[in-house]
Amino acid sequence: MAATLTEDLIQIYDALFAAFGHQHWWPAKTPFETMIGAILTQNVSWTNAARAVRNLEDAGMLDPHLLAATDTADIAPLIVPSRYYNRKAERIREFSRVYVAEFGADPAAMAAVETGELRKRLLALRGFGKETADTILLYACEKPVFVVDAYTRRIFSRYGLLPEGASYDQTQRLFAESLESDAELFNDYHAQIVRLGNTICKKSPLCDRCPIREVCGTLRCAVGRG
Ligand code: SF4
Known part of the structure; x- marks a missing residue:
């Protein structure tokens, strides 16, 4: 049975968390x-x-x-x-x-x-x-609002969950409508995306080192498959 969007997003987060650990954002004292x-x-x-x-x-x-x-x-x-x-x-x-x-x-x-x-x-x-x-x-303010950045759009369009050139609102809806409205999850999920985009899913992606390349036991990412 095909995984639902919610299952996909949770499995991606779990794989990132397993690879990178909790990111403890935002790096500020107040x-x-x-x-x-x-x-x-x-x-x-x-x-x-x-x-x-x-x-x-x-x-x-x-x-x-x-x-x-x-x-x-x-x-x-x-x-x-x-x-x-x-x-x-x-x-x-x-x-x-x-x-x-x-x-x-x-x-x-x-x-x-x-x-x-x-x-x-x-x-x-x-x-x-x-x-x-x-x-x-x-x-x-610890509000359950998903933050979107260039890394989010790049990774999730490569992964096939967003079209190329997806807008901010379209990208935000992908997470807001598929995940529980949970500020703690949104906090660390965005931080994990930044970590992946900054270190592995760069403009020239390092797919052989990517922790989400084989989520669900299959090669899911459109780029990583190559
Ligand atoms: S498999 Fe490659 S293109 Fe896909 S998310 Fe990972 S680094 Fe990015």
Whole structure:
């Protein structure tokens, strides 16, 4: 009998977990640090974003009240490693202002807002796309929202579960409609996808080392089969 989509997705996750172990995301000490990290990692590797986060921390600036009140010209030099630093300084300051004014700089107050409403509020901020908003919803607010990135689309289209060029929403629906709405599962599943995409399912994939190549005991991946 053919495996259902749900079974496929669970088996893929189990195989990734068995290969890589729990990923313990998001790598941050506080929810606010996660929120700032989500902005800083836009269009750059996490390594670069992490350097910018550390600079803010070392300067004593990883504080919503300080960032909300500081001139962007003073924020930008600290986040140079994240590239696009002038734009990101503006985004960080605007986000911090909203976080202070509308949520009292309290992650619990932010997380208490209904998911759809909070997502809409985040998406209304300048420079906030779906991946940034969903990253904050999942990793800072622990909402069961599946985060989609380029790795997700690449891996699951190669695997044959998504068409080439699938949209963000189409990719998100694949997981949201097939898996239990579980923030812990979504947290680690996305982290596993990033690990696979970063180390094995690259532009030139290393299929012979791939832990999901033979999920269900058969060669399932369209590329890995070759
Ligand atoms: S088998 Fe190859 S193409 Fe398929 S997911 Fe693994 S690394 Fe990517």
